[in-house]
Amino acid sequence: MTHQTDLIILGGGCAGLSLGMNLANYGEASPRTLILEGRKEYTNDRTWCFWGGFGSESEKLSTHRWESFSITTAKDRITRRCKDNPYLMVASKDFYQSAQGVITQSSQIHLKMESIVSGEILKRDGYWQVETPTGVYKAPRIVDTRPKVPKLNDFHPLLWQSFLGEEITTEEEIFDPGCAELMDFWGSSPERILFLYVLPFSKKKALVEATVFGPEPLNAGDLEASFGALVKQRLQGCPYSSGRREHGILPMGAPLENRQKDPSYVHAGLMAGGARPSSGYAFQRIWKWSQECAMVLATGRPPISHAQDPFIIRTMDALFLQVLYSRPDLAPELFFSLFSKVDSVRVARFMSDRAGLADCLRIMASLPPVPFLSELAKTIGLPYDLKKRRGGR
Ligand SMILES: Cc1cc2nc3c(=O)[nH]c(=O)nc-3n(C[C@H](O)[C@H](O)[C@H](O)COP(=O)(O)OP(=O)(O)OC[C@H]3O[C@@H](n4cnc5c(N)ncnc54)[C@H](O)[C@@H]3O)c2cc1C
Known part of the structure; x- marks a missing residue:
């Protein structure tokens, strides 16, 4: 049996759920929306950070803030205050939970888990047909947030940002919980850009990430040795225990080549213009896009993708x-x-x-x-x- 609705969002990650949450704010004015998410359940799979102090609604989701940050090179170290625009963190588990709460309350938005979208999505008689193991769905409008697989022939960012992080608990007090260590270039070499990123939650606990900017995306295994060396150097022999891990690959400088001829089908999210080219930061941009897209949809117009930067x-x-x-x-x-x-x-x-x-x-x-x-x-x-x-x- 085919289920019909007004809008289908493919993928219920950051972009899909952000759009769902913002559509829910419009109540009955929102199109009837189905979010199809492949996962069975959400886990605490990533940590989103961004600069706050701009009054964005998404800042309310943050659970940690740093009012200073540091940059370290082989020669120098600088610490800067950023009280007016603190560096904020949203744990993905809190975001997913909050989004599910908002969506459950809405009569217009539905989230369907374990719905892996497969096959080509074709338009018939004005409706896009979407196949999943949970059923076939159709709608006149689609927002596709499924990430493109890196290295597809049509997708060439200038650089990739690859990182491997781990939550570390030390036996001694070695972190400053007020200061985010944004870039510590120890271990960088003339051939590659490598740095450590440290988000301290307390004097003994931090998320520590090894990050590489390079022409090829790196998987977690590729980053393991660098991660080990950087952590060893940063902790200087202090015993520690390891917790949750996260790995990411972000495009830096991908041209926006995702324009679809049919305006009723748009792409959005990290790999479709959601990431800021020079930094890979995407959380706030995705949130802003989702607010704009929800507003457009609630007034009966077709969805929009990410706008080009000035x-x-x-x-x-x-x-x-x-x-x-x-x-x-x-x-x-x-x-x-x-x-x-x-x-x-x-x-x-x-x-x-x-x-x-x-x-x-x-x-x-x-x-x-x-x-x-x-x-x-x-x-x-x-x-x-x-x-x-x-x-x-
Ligand atoms: C570990 C990590 C840390 C990050 N940290 C930051 C940060 O600090 N600051 C920042 O600004 N950005 C950060 N980013 C970048 C960016 O904000 C995130 O990648 C963000 O999750 C992108 O949102 P998205 O919706 O495009 O992709 P995702 O959140 O990955 O969502 C895509 C969704 O589509 C689903 N999906 C995929 N294929 C299918 C299918 N066939 N059928 C159904 N569902 C499907 C997936 O299960 C997923 O839920 C980070 C990324 C990662 C991976």
């Missing part, structure tokens, strides 16, 4: 990534310069898609000009055309 941001991100790609040896110096010379409020605005022209100019002025000018001279077709120079993958 030209200046696209160009700055593309240039920054191209410098990182060509000169990975410069990464520690570039990030240190950015975070130490620019006021943390401006950096937070820039990272959160809220930068004005003055913020952009201040950020450009903080960076050493030579590598950027030489990259600009080599590259005519910014943004994100490096793959042309590499001859594609």
Whole structure:
């Protein structure tokens, strides 16, 4: 039997649930929506961090905040206050729980677990047909948030951000719970950008992640050795026990090539423009998109995908990534310069898609000009055309 509804969301992760939650706010004005999620149940599989202080609804979901952060290179260390725009954390288990609570209360939104969408989704008589083991569903509109598999032929980010993290509990007090260690470049080499990211929850407990920016995505096994070495160095012999792990692969600088000819079917989420090219941060962008998309849908219009960033941001991100790609040896110096010379409020605005022209100019002025000018001279077709120079993958 085929079930019919107004809108189907494929994938109930961050993007699918964010859209579901925002649609629920519209009550009866929301289209009848079915979220099809492949998983049997949600687990605490990831930790989302972002800069707060901008009054976004999603900030209310945060369970931890840091009012200062540090950047460390082989030569220097800087700690900056960020009280006005604290670094906030949302544990995915809390997000999933909150979303399920909101969706359960809604008469218009339904979440169906264990519904792995398979096969091609074809349109017949104005309705998209979606097949799952739990049944066949049809709707005139689709929002597809299923992540594209990395390395598909049509998907070429400039760089990949791959990371492996673990919650660590130490026997001695070695963390500062007020300070997020955003980048510690110990272990970085001229060939690759590697750093440790530490989110301390208490003096003895932290999420510790080894992160690589590189031209290929890395699986957890690839990151194991670097992770071990960085943790050893950071803990300096302090005994510890290991807890929950997480692994992620985020695209950095993927062109938006997901435009579908039919406006009744759109792609959204991490691999469809949800990630900020220069940082891979996606949580806040996805939330903002979901608010806008819900508003559009509640007024009877077709769904929207992620909007392109303004030209200046696209160009700055593309240039920054191209410098990182060509000169990975410069990464520690570039990030240190950015975070130490620019006021943390401006950096937070820039990272959160809220930068004005003055913020952009201040950020450009903080960076050493030579590598950027030489990259600009080599590259005519910014943004994100490096793959042309590499001859594609
Ligand atoms: C470990 C980790 C940490 C991260 N940390 C941060 C961070 O600190 N800050 C930040 O801004 N971003 C972060 N990100 C990036 C980004 O915010 C997340 O990846 C986010 O979950 C992306 O949302 P999404 O909805 O696009 O994808 P997902 O949340 O992965 O959701 C996709 C959903 O689709 C479902 N699905 C897939 N295929 C099918 C199918 N065939 N049928 C039905 N369902 C299907 C999946 O089960 C999943 O639930 C992190 C990512 C990871 C992996």
